[in-house]
Amino acid sequence: MSGPVLQAGTLWLREIQRFRRQRSRVIGSFLQPLVFWILLGAGLKASFRPAGMPPDINYFQYLYPGFIVLVLLFTAIFATISTVEDRREGFLQSVLVAPISRPAIVMGQALGGATLAWIPSCLFLVLAPLAGISLSIGAVIVAALMMAVIAFALTCIGLLIAWRIESTQGFHAIMNLILIPIWLLSGAFWPVSGTPAVLQWAMRLNPLTYGVAALREGLYLGHTGGTASMPGFAFSCAVAIAFAIAMYAMAARVARRSTAF
């Protein structure tokens, strides 16, 4: 293996090794969205039908992909916080003085964080029948791939913030003002159509909308009619992948310039 691959690979492996020894963290990041999904879905299923929702699904089913993305988001936020702490008083200190480029560090961190987010989100796939979605093998594969792309993109957003800030103070504000709204406006709760024009534009400009749409369409694969009023599948996939690449590039750029230690 050549230098940067070996280096990024070892940073990824470290995250996997840590993950195996702190399963409670993973269970936590999985349980919270699960509880939200079940409560909100079960509570609103009977009475709530947003305009533009596909006719042959109920709201419980509609919420399902959005909460998979919430699992990914929570884990990405955790990766951000641990990066800041790791850099000040942890393992990352010695990585910063090793002969490794900053983009390679960010790649290792992003792959590690994305893998850690992806594993609990896959547990959600097991629950698909609960939402009344019977998944074909093809749907599972497409959904799992799309989850990996979204996990990578969200982890890179987290790293982008982590390399910019000096401490985790004030991070809650960033999370509540940026990360959670991105999720709320991604089509996780309601479809783009039927909302006020301003919100429609915000949602259309939100790259995560296309990630959620691609995931949704992947999950509904073979269920005709389930994908009405959403951007096309191929287009959504392309935007989601481009978004992931762009977020990595930005995070790498911020990391290269960072002297916040």
Added chain:
Amino acid sequence: MSPSSVAPLTTVPNAAPASTVAAVDVSGISFSYGERPALRDVSFSIARGEIFGLLGPNGGGKTTLFKLLSTLVPLESGQAHILGHDLTLESSALRRRIGVVFQHPSVDGLLTVAENLAHHGRLYGISGSRLKERIATMVARLGLDQRAADLVQTLSGGLKRRVELAKALLHQPELLILDEPSTGLDPAARRDFLSHLEHLRDQDGATIILTTHHMEEAERCDRIGVLHQGRLVAIAPPGELKAQVGGDVVAITAANPVALRDKLQQRMHVTAAIVDGSLRVERPRGHEFVRDVVEAFGNEIDTVTFGKPTLEDVFVHLTGQRFHAGAQQDGR
């Protein structure tokens, strides 16, 4: 080069001959955090095979200097050559040749000793059988063989520090830079750690820079640089610095130190400094001075202490301030 021992300096590729190039050559370094200056016009050089201590209170600038020398933070002004490399222009070549130990743990407590070392090795491009060999060598050398498969978080503070050292030495650096290496260690573990450093210098000819605010640690360095408010106020072997203090050191506490100082000046022609509320006098033949001063002013004196100068006295001598007085909280 042989994988099981640190290579002789002269066979290191790309290195200029060891005899002609100083390990560290720094001139005119200044650095500030916004408005607050941390280093002001610092210049010094360190020879190969030397243990060099940077001594100073917290906030004196030593951690900033550590961050610059270890390539963590880029130089703002001034020049620095380390192992013949320009610190600014050749930092990636330099990084392969230096080992760094941080004040805060940089080992991952959730990983085993061996896993920590393996990750470190791969970051330096070492893999496969050579990596295994290096890990085995380092754990044996630092007496960690029995604990190699244990999670780092289960080790004692002293053993954790040894893992830090094993990690920093894994890629066979010629220069080791340590920031407050004995933080949190009890005296026995601190002595043990220092012995490892001395062994490294004697056996491998490694050059070692460490920052410290422990006098005991500074005493064991070959030379020390004293940092005070961002300036390097002295640079010499510990014994030579102590010799700068005029003879013995007598400290007197009194109810009214100012009055006593004036009386000492008038009647005995002795100049005393008031440091932190007590009188401080540097005198050759201090025992005679103690006798005289107690006879003359016994009623006004609370306590008198007398001793050979320590590095703490050197610091007071150089700066007029006590070492631990006025130290600011400063993590940088």
